[in-house]
Amino acid sequence: MKNIVILISGRGSNMEAIVRARIDGARIAAVIANRPDAAGLQFAAHAGIATRVVDHKAFASREAFDAALADVIDGFAPDLVVLAGFMRVLTDGFVQRYTGRLLNIHPSLLPSFPGLHTHQRALEAGVRVHGTTVHFVTPALDCGPIVIQAAVPVRPGDDEDRLAARVLVQEHRIYPQAVRWFVEGRLSLTPAGTVQVADVADGPDGWTVPPVEG
Numbered sequence: 001m002k003n004i005v006i007l008i009s010g011r012g013s014n015m016e017a018i019v020r021a022r023i024d025g026a027r028i029a030a031v032i033a034n035r036p037d038a039a040g041l042q043f044a045a046h047a048g049i050a051t052r053v054v055d056h057k058a059f060a061s062r063e064a065f066d067a068a069l070a071d072v073i074d075g076f077a078p079d080l081v082v083l084a085g086f087m088r089v090l091t092d093g094f095v096q097r098y099t100g101r102l103l104n105i106h107p108s109l110l111p112s113f114p115g116l117h118t119h120q121r122a123l124e125a126g127v128r129v130h131g132t133t134v135h136f137v138t139p140a141l142d143c144g145p146i147v148i149q150a151a152v153p154v155r156p157g158d159d160e161d162r163l164a165a166r167v168l169v170q171e172h173r174i175y176p177q178a179v180r181w182f183v184e185g186r187l188s189l190t191p192a193g194t195v196q197v198a199d200v201a202d203g204p205d206g207w208t209v210p211p212v213e214g
């Protein structure tokens with residue numbers, strides 16, 4: 001059984017998708033939020049998962065917050081730490097502590113549009129294809145070896161909300177997939193910093209999910 005700790009800041013729909021996927025061999029050991037009002041905490045508690053809050057506002061520095069957060073995380077002996085809409089910039093020390101067992105999902109096809117407001121920026125840039133990326137976390141923000149991506153079309157008349165909703169459907173597909181690969185022991189970060197996924201075919205269930213209608 002692999003222990004998974006999921007970090008959230010708000011709604012927690014990606015966390016929910018991972019919990020609902022009921023991945024064989026995975027135990028969701030805890031859901032931790034940096035905000036006491038993170039809505040996803042309620043779903044996790046109702047699902048019988050341990051919940052914790054480490055409120056970043058209670059700490060004077062990023063380092064102090066990350067140290068307290070790591071203490072709470074490590075109390076659950078995680079094999080994998082999953083950032084699911086966790087909207088904090090993490091210190092290098094924190095990231096290095098979890099090298100190879102820290103995943104993030106970002107709402108763009110990285111390396112395009114790191115940072116915030118990805119959907120609005122994609123619309124402004126006029127891209128025809130947008131999407132989402134799961135990656136191992138490295139110290140640089142929204143940057144790191146890519147595990148899986150999914151693309152969606154940008155349609156005439158799209159606004160930020162419509163595009164975000166289309167991307168979110170794909171987030172909920174690829175994040176459980178990436179976690180499943182990790183739990184099955186097929187996904188790893190090599191010492192050279194590249195991603196290895198064993199026995200995964202190309203195509204719809206493989207590296208990329210093709211653009212979908214909707």
Ligand code: GAR
Pocket residue numbers: 008009010011012013014015084085086087105106107115142168171
């Ligand atoms: C998701 O769209 C996720 O990709 C994004 O925040 C949202 C959280 O939604 N994450 C980032 O922007 C990280 N840079 P959720 O709380 O419903 O999972």
